[in-house]
Amino acid sequence: MVNLPQFDTLKEHKLQELLNHPAVQAGLAPFLAALIAAELFQRIKLSGLAVIAGFAATVYLASDFSIVPLTATRKIILLGSISATLGILLGLIRLSLFTWLLPVLGGAAAVWTAQRVLQQQEPQIVLLWGAGCAAYVAALVWGMDMLENQSPRAAAAATALGIGTGGAALVGASALLGQFGLALGSAAAAHLLIQMTTNRTLPAGRMFTLPLAMIAGLTGCIAVLSARTPWYALAILACIPIVARLAPLRAQSVRIQSLLLTLLTFACAGGAVYLTWRVAGDVPF
Template structure:
């Protein structure tokens, strides 16, 4: 087992945050695609979990900010599953999830906030929860719209991961890219075959993870705050109405491309500020 874990392929960052989560999401998504409720969304978390296993592992002590993000992502999946199993009384859900995402960002950043004072404290204490809360609530609004949800998750996660890499945080970059690769697997399943059923499991976990990874990349790396402002457009761009007569594959590209352009713009802004990633 130790020999297998130290195999060069498993140590390759491209495999850890690209091939492995993509194949995991594709395999699990195909198996769960026709399952009741919205179980296919679990594959997004499964693909992300593979990247976690191959990079930082599942040891949560000491509880660093990165481990908090991972823990909160899995917790969001559990909450999302509960929301899928009990899909009633959702009137106030966006506001509740916004508050929950904001609280998650504050908990993740609390050690940093304790070391800041004055305007620096308030700037971080207000902007970070705003971004994380927006991502969590906005993605929940895509529940049941598999192509839009998968497109938004793939674009935002890949954009966040690349921004983190350019901002000199390889670990945050790998986690973001791993999540994006898993979302890409769900996108392929949605546009190439019968549309998968994606609910709050995928929506809430993708939204919260993208939000927290983006905030962490701004605080712990060199990602400028205005890159997050551009990335925040992604959940809105995937809602653009499309003609119903378009084939599903064309719809998938039409939804994904505007979001990908916004994500690419955020990466470009980060590159102009931070320079080339450390390779």
């Protein structure tokens, strides 16, 4: 009985060490959170919340939900939460107007997120980088929105986009941004895994595609502006939703479709990480 408190303290210490491990924070935790969320909410067609559930798990372990001071990374967290809520509401409102309005809002969000970094640059650089960030996020929001009703394509693209963004940011010397991206990829992988194992689709919708595109896009932009991720890596990542949408799929099972889409989209993700490695070198931490 005398040693029991020490034993409990030791267990708590080991548990804390485990939860502080980057692989748990950016891989295992978001995967499990997304897996549970997708399974719990699929009966009410809200399994698309798996992405934001997984991302929230990583934010809880690796950062916090405070918005003061409102840094670029906290803006990403805030906008990710808002976009998930907006995605749920837009699932109830079917207007073609949102197909074009959402990319515009995504571009504006990119400029606002990068505002503090852009203010430190020359005016001509501000215009170029600001327009580039806005175009990139708008392209991702538009591309993923085209996949909202095609769950295997959306899940494969989301997994590749998250892993590619996180891998490029990590190699480009930004640990937290890398965790953000990898968390998205891990969460989307849980959604994809359920479809592959059950051989049936899960609802995705804008509650899945909008926060995924917003967080991945903003993360990629800040990784370029504040780390060593090259801008052309984002150009390759922007192709992922397009590849997922245009990939020819015959009347095959969901399992085979998901596998083929994963191979195609991960080729783009791997290319982005490789180009970043060529510029930045090995992971510096």
